[in-house]
Amino acid sequence: MKAIINAHYIGVLEHKEDEVLLFDTQIISWCKESELPINTLLIDAKGAYVSAGFIELHIHGSANADVMDATLEALQTISSSLLQTGTTSFLPTTMTMSNVSITKALQNIKLHKKSVSGAKILGVHLEGPFINTLKHGAQDKAYIQLPNKALIEDFMHEVKMITLAPEIEGAKAFIEYLAKNHSHIVLSIGHSDASYDKSMESFSWGISHATHLFNAMNTYHHREPGIVGAVFDSDITCDVIADLVHTHPSTLGLVQSMKKEKLILITDAMRAGCMKCGSYDLGGREVYVEGAKATLLDGTLAGSVLKLNDALKNMVQHTDMTREEAVYAVTKAPAQKLGLKKGQLKVGYDADIVIFDEDFSIISTIVAGEVKYRAS
Ligand SMILES: [Zn+2]
Numbered sequence: 245m246k247a248i249i250n251a252h253y254i255g256v257l258e259h260k261e262d263e264v265l266l267f268d269t270q271i272i273s274w275c276k277e278s279e280l281p282i283n284t285l286l287i288d289a290k291g292a293y294v295s296a297g298f299i300e301l302h303i304h305g306s307a308n309a310d311v312m313d314a315t316l317e318a319l320q321t322i323s324s325s326l327l328q329t330g331t332t333s334f335l336p337t338t339m340t341m342s343n344v345s346i347t348k349a350l351q352n353i354k355l356h357k358k359s360v361s362g363a364k365i366l367g368v369h370l371e372g373p374f375i376n377t378l379k380h381g382a383q384d385k386a387y388i389q390l391p392n393k394a395l396i397e398d399f400m401h402e403v404k405m406i407t408l409a410p411e412i413e414g415a416k417a418f419i420e421y422l423a424k425n426h427s428h429i430v431l432s433i434g435h436s437d438a439s440y441d442k443s444m445e446s447f448s449w450g451i452s453h454a455t456h457l458f459n460a461m462n463t464y465h466h467r468e469p470g471i472v473g474a475v476f477d478s479d480i481t482c483d484v485i486a487d488l489v490h491t492h493p494s495t496l497g498l499v500q501s502m503k504k505e506k507l508i509l510i511t512d513a514m515r516a517g518c519m520k521c522g523s524y525d526l527g528g529r530e531v532y533v534e535g536a537k538a539t540l541l542d543g544t545l546a547g548s549v550l551k552l553n554d555a556l557k558n559m560v561q562h563t564d565m566t567r568e569e570a571v572y573a574v575t576k577a578p579a580q581k582l583g584l585k586k587g588q589l590k591v592g593y594d595a596d597i598v599i600f601d602e603d604f605s606i607i608s609t610i611v612a613g614e615v616k617y618r619a620s
Contacts, residue, residue, distance in 0.1 A: 245272065246613065247280050248597070251289035254571045255296065256589050265294070267595035269613040274591075287615070289599050292607055295571045296587050297332025297596030298552050299578040301405060301483060301508060302369055302455065304337050304526065305515035311336040312527060314348040316356045323362035325518050327609045327617035329551040332596035333364040333586060335404055337512075339527030340372030340383035343395060350399045357402070362616055364596075366582060367404030370396070371455070374418070375435035376409035381460035382546035383435060384527055391418035400426055404582055407455040409436035410446030423450025430581055433471055435460045443474035453581065454482035456512055457499060459490050459545070476502045481581055483508040486558045487550035489537050493562035500563045508581065509555040509573045514538060514547035557604040570604075 247266045263274040266284065280286075304311055309321035319336065326334060338349050350368060357365040372383050374391040389395075391414045396403050403426075410419060410433055422429050433443060434455025439462075443451075454475045462470040475482050484491050484499055486509050491499075500507060511517065516524045516533040524531050524538075531538050531546045540546045556570040565573075579587025586594045595613040600606050609617035 245281060245283070246285045246287055247277070248287045248289050248294055248599070249277055250291055251294040251599070252291060253294050253589065254568055255575060265589055265597075267597070267613050270595050271589055271591050271593050287599075287608070289607075292599050292601055293567070294589075294597060294599050296575040296579075296589050296593075297598050297609065297611065298330045298574040299366075299582075299584075299587055300326070300331050300334040300511060300552055300574070301578050301581070302337050302371070302510040302512050303334050303517075304339060304513065304547055306513055306517035308515050308519055308524070310515040310525070311353075312339055312341060312345060312349050314345070314352040316352070316359060319352065319356055319365065320360050320362070323360035323365065326363040326552075327611075328518070328606055328619075330553045330598040330600060330604075330606045330609055331363045332598065332609060332611045333366050333584075335366050335369040337369040337371050340375060340380070340387045341527050342387055346370075346373065346395060350396075350402060354399060354402050362611070364611060366584070368399065368402045369405040369407070370403060371407045372435060374406070374408040374412065374415065376412055376437045378437045379409070379435045379460045379462075381435060382526060382529065382531070382540055382544055384529060390414045393418070393421070403429055405430040405432060405453075407432045407434035409433070409438065410449070410451055411436060411438040411442050415446075416449055419446065419449045419451060428583065433461075436471060437462055438471055440469045440471075440473045443471045444478065447474070447478050447480055452480050454480060456485050456490065456510065457482045458495060459485065479506060481506045481508060481577065483510045485510060485512050485548050485550060486555040487511075487536055487548045488558055488562065490545055490548060493558075496559060497563035500559065500565050500569075505569075505572060505577060507573050508577045509552065509559065509570070511550040511552050511555060512548050513550055516549050518551065519549070553600065553604040553606055560604075
């Protein structure tokens with residue numbers, strides 16, 4: 245058993261000031277330091293912040309590996325490199341590519357999801373291919389297709405989230421079928437040109453989330469508020485890429501004030517995440533990375549190089565979001581969305597824990613009770 249002492253706990257309601265966190269692979273209890281069982285291994289947080297590990301719902305790659313590489317090595321590289329960002333579990337995210345490529349990526353995850361030794365794989369997020377050609381963003385238009393079950397039938401346990409456009413042909417029946425028969429799959433509006441009314445309608449079919457709000461969708465207009473207006477007027481959850489490139493700080497502040505605890509932070513990072521500037525591949529397309537920006541050759545934004553802990557830092561620095569709210573947006577909010585016993589330092593929950601400083605720089609990352617990363 246292990247316990248964390250001298251910690252400033254975040255996002256914990258039911259513990260007293262003088263109690264410490266005791267855990268094994270799961271959280272065992274909150275107790276006084278003097279009451280810890282003998283042989284408890286003490287981890288000294290030295291006054292730093294401690295919260296549940298961060299959960300990432302949308303990530304294509306990191307450290308020069310991509311989910312679409314469809315190898316165990318790629319998943320392992322991503323899983324290990326995410327530890328330095330405080331991420332303890334994630335949804336590897338596929339791109340809109342050929343059926344052969346997507347199937348390979350899905351098979352790879354199905355086969356190896358338990359084999360990675362860093363951040364845990366929670367399942368798959370399918371970004372496309374059931375999206376609108378008008379809002380393809382960095383997804384390859386040539387591979388966009390109409391919604392169909394055939395592509396995912398063999399992977400219903402792995403698929404945990406699908407980003408799709410509800411206005412395209414066949415989407416209504418597809419959404420209603422999944423919402424009824426596979427309710428564990430989060431259906432998210434994105435890469436879509438849906439109107440306000442169509443968006444609202446799709447929420448009643450089973451859409452319960454919006455992917456990288458503002459990006460790859462129509463803009464808010466006072467006579468046609470579109471997807472953004474519908475998201476603001478409903479209680480569905482949504483996520484944003486808080487890299488200050490995909491979304492202006494003022495817009496981040498707006499979405500924070502409108503959505504509160506319904507807001508989740510993601511990175512949408514591609515293989516250049518945690519890498520240097522240069523040229524990389526994303527879904528078969530060349531992407532150039534300079535500073536915080538990743539673009540296709542025509543200038544279209546293409547994924548990000550954001551680290552999840554920096555998303556929290558950006559939100560706290562540039563909006564009214566508090567440290568507690570930022571942590572909530574990458575712990576409890578995504579965990580509840582996926583129905584997981586994670587995201588909270590609560591008895592019986594997985595002991596996924598992160599220790600970080602004032603600036604959200606990661607000091608230590610613990611996955612299922614094991615210290616997997618320590619800043620050097
Ligand atoms: Zn993406």
